[in-house]
Each structure stands twice: as structure tokens, then as C-alpha cells.
Amino acid sequence: MTPAALADLVRSSAVAVLSERGLDHSVLPETVTIERPRNPEHGDYATNVAMQVAKRVGLKPRELAEALAKALSDADEVAAAEVAGPGFLNLRLAADAQGAQVRQALEAGAAYGTGDALAGTKINLEFVSANPTGPLHLGATRWAAVGDALGRVLSAQGAEVTREYYFNDAGAQIDRFVNSLIAAAKGEPAPEDGYAGGYITDIAAEVIRQEPSALSMPDDERAETFRRIGVQLMFDEIKSSLHAFGTDFDVFFHEDSLHASGAVRHAVERLKEQGNLYESDGAWWMRTTDQGDDKDRVVIKSDGDPAYIAGDIAYLMNKRERGFDLCIYMLGADHHGYIGRLKATAVALGEDPAVVEILIGQMVNLVSDGKPVRMSKRAGTVITMEDLVDAVGVDAARYELNRYSVDSTIDIDLDLLRKHSNENPVYYVQYAHARLASLQRNAAELGLSADTDADLSLLTHPREGDLIRTIGEYPTVLRKAAELREPHRVARYLESLASAYHKFYDAARVLPQGDEDATPLTFARLELCKAAQQVFANGLGLLGVSAPERM
Structure with missing residues (x-):
């Protein structure tokens, strides 16, 4: 019996107890909290539901807990139900109910743990989206691991997830990247505001290999x-780096x-027509302060060119037009201002701001x-995904970033x-x-095959x-x-x-030794x-980490 199934049993029993007394059972929470006691001697599980609702129906918590304990003791799945303190209820499962949990996991196989909490929800999950001006740094590497794991977790709850990379191929950073390549091709130092590192030299050399006459072209054509x-x-x-990273x-x-x-022009005109932009000092602004931004943002600059947020507006409109119910943005530590900005963008487009979620990731050292x-x-100034993978491998990197x-x-x-030790998570x-x-291999060598009817x-x-x-x-953890949105769980x-398995293995021998015969307990274990x-x-x-059969 899973904790969720036990919670349902406790709630249905509480409904029966309150109904028998003519009391309002609508006071019960939709989902009853079930927890494992810190001290195993107190039982397998515990609930405080009696303490939560007793006063609302005019009962003392312990009085309600005792009535609920009696009702639960009659259930086949419960071996014992005991009241503790002012109204806690400690529960011990029947052996059959515990065994049923094992059977459920085995029968579900790869689907065990999945659910339908997000069934029918179409989610756009945008992550990494690093500018194509250099190798992926550690912050982007963290998002590559966490974003991918989050996508798997959301899918496991029934969501239809589209993993999306927003390719920033416009703007001043690309101009600086291009100027850095040209300088490297000429054998000159990188511009003061440009990019340096071995990768710039390598890419510049490849551009010249593909276009030998590039440096002799007119300035615009060369750029x-x-x-x-x-x-x-x-x-x-x-x-390629992302694919190798899984x-x-x-x-x-x-x-x-x-x-x-x-699309940008269309989005801006739509907001103007709806009165969701205002004009000031020759520029067009959006009231992002209404959604917690520190200041309103310019959408169209006084020279008539769109500001960066204009692209964000068009991009969100595009996502919604593609039918996404929820748009999750995973952004770096320096993007806190985007929370208010993107929420305001949703509101300006006539959307519920809840269609936008922003996760902010912190630094990795x-x-x-x-x-x-x-x-x-290779990159010179920052540590890259390649550096981390070279140092510890993909599995260790992904797991650690997801912890x-x-x-x-x-x-x-x-x-x-x-380290190859238990210190290494x-x-x-x-x-x-x-x-x-x-x-399992050792069992097969002993001729012990699976017994789906094991007691x-x-x-x-x-x-x-x-x-x-x-x-x-x-x-429950997966849900x-x-x-x-926390795959670290x-x-x-x-x-x-x-930990639970290693302690079990050390305390309870599974396979027979020497001339011993296998017993029903052997097959159950x-x-x-x-x-x-x-x-x-x-x-x-779900974490994108391998499950090796030999180490």
C-alpha cells in the first residue's frame, strides 16, 4: 500500500466516522497528510488529520483520533492504529499490504511512480538558450542537466513537454563575437569588448578554410x-556538447x-491597439512595474528600433499561438528582472500571468x-561543460548538478x-x-528464477x-x-x-549459502x-544518469 493509497483510506474512514455522528465531513482536507515517524517504533506511518479538523466539528482531537483508530483497525490493510499525544494517529500496515507495495512496483515496471497529475497540459520548457558566442559555461551546464531532468519529470506526470532552445542570433553580443573572429583571423588581439580563448582562434581558422577569401571581402560582406x-x-x-551530455x-x-x-512588429502593434503600451520621451513603454519589475521597460526606442523586450513579447505570443498551456523559462542568476518583465508581458497580451513560470538558477563553482x-x-576565462565532463564524466556531472x-x-x-566510495553520492x-x-545474476547462477507468486x-x-x-x-516524491519543478527531490x-537498501542487505541475507535450500522467504526477498x-x-x-549493472 502506497502512502497515497493509505491517505485515501484514512480520509474515507474519517468521512465515515464523521458521517455516523452527523458531522460535516467537508472540513477534511482533499489530501490527508501521511508521514513516516522519525522513530520506527511508533509505527509505519502517522497522520495528524484528527488534530487538523476536530475543533471544526466540535470534537476533541483525541476523541476523533480514537474513533478513527477504531475504524482503521477494522481495515484489512491496517494491522494496528494507535493514538498518541493530543491526537496523532500511528499506523502499522498489515504484512499483506506491505507485500502488495512490492507487487505494485514490479507489475508497473518502468512506469512505476508515474502519474497523470499533468495529463492534458501542454508545456513549453525553455532552458539553456545560451548565446552562440562561446562554449557552454557552468551555469548553462546546470540548466542542461536540470532542465532535461525537469522535462522528464513533467512528462512522467502526463504532461506533453516541448524542450526548446531560444537561439539568440541577433544583437550586440553576436556583433562582438563576429568582430572577435575577424580579429583572430587577422592575427590581431581580441577587441576590448570581444571574446578570447582558443575556441575563437579555431572557429576563425575554420571560417577561412571554408571561405579563403573572407578577409579580402568588403567590410559588410566580410562581417x-x-x-x-x-x-x-x-x-x-x-x-554537439549538449547531445554528448544527454x-x-x-x-x-x-x-x-x-x-x-x-512577428515583433505585429506584437507591438497589437499592444498599442489594446492600449497596453504608453508613449513617453518619443519611446513606447510597457508598465512592467505592475508585475513587480523595478521599472517600466522600453519596448520601442525613441529611434524606432525595437528593444530586447519586444522580442520577448513576440516570442511569448508565438508560444501561446502554438498551443502551450504553460511556458516555463529557466534563466540564469542575473535574470531576476525577467520575472516581472515576462509576467507583465503575459498580462499585456491578455493572458493570465500564471501561464508564465520563471525559474532562476544560481551559480556553480x-x-x-x-x-x-x-x-x-579552452575558453580561457570561464569553466565550461567540456571541462566538467572531462573531469568527472557525464553521469557524475548530471547527478551532482541535479542534487x-x-x-x-x-x-x-x-x-x-x-572517488569510488560511498562519500560520492x-x-x-x-x-x-x-x-x-x-x-540477480548470482541468483540465476544458483538456478533461482523469479517467482511472481512469492509470498x-x-x-x-x-x-x-x-x-x-x-x-x-x-x-509521491515524483509527483x-x-x-x-524540483527534480533534485x-x-x-x-x-x-x-541507504535503506544497503541497510537491508547488511541485515537480511537474501541468497542461500553452501548446501542451504532456498525458502519461500528467499523468493520473497x-x-x-x-x-x-x-x-x-x-x-x-529521470535524471538522465545511467543505471550500471556492473561497477
Whole structure:
């Protein structure tokens, strides 16, 4: 029995108890809170529902808890229900109910933990979207890991997710990139406001290889040649790095297309017609302060050119026209101002601001030998995705970046992530899966095949109970991770599952030794181990991390 199923049982029992007394059961929460007590001696689960609602119906909390305990004790799934303190209710599951949780995980297989909370919701998830002016830095690498994992988590709750990369191929940064390439091709230093690093030299050389006469072209033609070839080369490299990192996109949306197609002009005219822009000092403004921005923003500058936010307006309009119910933007630490700006854009377009969600990610730092790592071998001034992957590998990088809430700055200890020990979180989790795979291989060598009819009610050891209840928490963890847009909950859960499994393995022998015969308990424990292995594979898959069978 999962915590969610137990919550439903507690609520239905509470409805019955209150109805028998002629009391209003509408005071009950839609979802009853079920938690695991810190002290296992208090039971498998606990709920405070009696304390939440008793006073609203004129009862003492303990009085309601005792009535509810009696009702629940009559349920087949509950072995015992006891009242504690002023009205807490501690519950112990029947052995059959615990075993049913194992069976459920096994029968669901790769689908175990998935749900339909977001079924029918069409989500545009935009992340990374780094300018094609250099290799992906650590901030973009964090979004590549977290954004991809979030997309998987949302999909696991039934959402239709489109992963989108907004390709910033317009603006002053591209001009500086092009000027840097031209300088490198000429053998000159990078412009004062330009880009430096080995990658600039490499790309400039490739432009010349493809267009040998590029440097002798007139200035405008030369700049356009370096722009056309150089930006594409850089973006191809970014795509290749992302793919190698396990992150692929459904859509690469070009910012320049919004201007070339007239979408920006159309969006601005629409807002003017609706009275959602105002004119001041020869420019057109949007009241972004109404949505928490620190100042109103210029949409059309006094010279008639669109400001950057004009593209944002057209882009959101485009997303909504494509039928997305929810547009999630994953932005860097220096983009807090975009929260009010994008919310205001939605309102100006006549949308509910809730159609826009903005996640702000904080900085990532690398540490080695106790000291910050600051210089890249190739990019020169920043640490890149390539640097991190070279140092620890894709799995360790993705897992570590997904272990923390995105609103926290993180320090990645490269020395720790290289260790093959339980101190290394990704190793700890992957080793648990590999250990389970090894167990199944050893069982096969002993001629012990799966027994889908194993008596799972025999799983009564305390460590078995801990492992079963941890397995049972996975659907709730996954639902919460999707609801709060927090894939780090999956990583932390996997670590708790690994802890529960290692403790179980150390306390409860699974396979017979020597001349011992397999017993019904042997087969029950093998089924429990298969269920745990399945959950590890499912959770690691959501993080885009491999589940190795050998380590």
C-alpha cells in the first residue's frame, strides 16, 4: 500500500466516522497528510488529520483520533492504529499490504511512480538558450542537466513537454563575437569588448578554410560571412556538447526569425491597439512595474528600433499561438528582472500571468584540492561543460548538478566525485543498483528464477519494512518534484533508497549459502530486491544518469 493509497483510506474512514455522528465531513482536507515517524517504533506511518479538523466539528482531537483508530483497525490493510499525544494517529500496515507495495512496483515496471497529475497540459520548457558566442559555461551546464531532468519529470506526470532552445542570433553580443573572429583571423588581439580563448582562434581558422577569401571581402560582406559561418559553427558545437551530455531539444527557435517574419512588429502593434503600451520621451513603454519589475521597460526606442523586450513579447505570443498551456523559462542568476518583465508581458497580451513560470538558477563553482577552479583550458576565462565532463564524466556531472535546488549556489568538489566510495553520492546510488543487478545474476547462477507468486507477506523484518516503505514513497516524491519543478527531490530520494537498501542487505541475507535450500522467504526477498532495482533504474533514468549493472 502506497502512502497515497493509505491517505485515501484514512480520509474515507474519517468521512465515515464523521458521517455516523452527523458531522460535516467537508472540513477534511482533499489530501490527508501521511508521514513516516522519525522513530520506527511508533509505527509505519502517522497522520495528524484528527488534530487538523476536530475543533471544526466540535470534537476533541483525541476523541476523533480514537474513533478513527477504531475504524482503521477494522481495515484489512491496517494491522494496528494507535493514538498518541493530543491526537496523532500511528499506523502499522498489515504484512499483506506491505507485500502488495512490492507487487505494485514490479507489475508497473518502468512506469512505476508515474502519474497523470499533468495529463492534458501542454508545456513549453525553455532552458539553456545560451548565446552562440562561446562554449557552454557552468551555469548553462546546470540548466542542461536540470532542465532535461525537469522535462522528464513533467512528462512522467502526463504532461506533453516541448524542450526548446531560444537561439539568440541577433544583437550586440553576436556583433562582438563576429568582430572577435575577424580579429583572430587577422592575427590581431581580441577587441576590448570581444571574446578570447582558443575556441575563437579555431572557429576563425575554420571560417577561412571554408571561405579563403573572407578577409579580402568588403567590410559588410566580410562581417556577414564570419557571422553566417562562425555563428553556425559555434551553435553546432553547442548542440554537439549538449547531445554528448544527454540533453537534446525538440525545438531550436531562432530569435532572428521573430524580426524577419514581422512577428515583433505585429506584437507591438497589437499592444498599442489594446492600449497596453504608453508613449513617453518619443519611446513606447510597457508598465512592467505592475508585475513587480523595478521599472517600466522600453519596448520601442525613441529611434524606432525595437528593444530586447519586444522580442520577448513576440516570442511569448508565438508560444501561446502554438498551443502551450504553460511556458516555463529557466534563466540564469542575473535574470531576476525577467520575472516581472515576462509576467507583465503575459498580462499585456491578455493572458493570465500564471501561464508564465520563471525559474532562476544560481551559480556553480568547481573546487579541486580545496581550491576554486577558475580557468578553462579552452575558453580561457570561464569553466565550461567540456571541462566538467572531462573531469568527472557525464553521469557524475548530471547527478551532482541535479542534487540541489536551483535557487542555491553550489560548489562541486571534483575530488569527491572522482572517488569510488560511498562519500560520492552518484557512486553510492549507482552502486546500489549494480549490487542489486549482481544479486540477480548470482541468483540465476544458483538456478533461482523469479517467482511472481512469492509470498510477500513474509517480508516482516524491520529493514524489509523500511525498504518497502521507501519504495512506496517514490510516486509521491515524483509527483511533488513535478508540482514544485524540483527534480533534485528525485536525487535525494534515490540516496535515501540506497541507504535503506544497503541497510537491508547488511541485515537480511537474501541468497542461500553452501548446501542451504532456498525458502519461500528467499523468493520473497528476491522480489523485493527486483522492485528496488526497478525504482533505482526509474529514478536514475529521470535524471538522465545511467543505471550500471556492473561497477
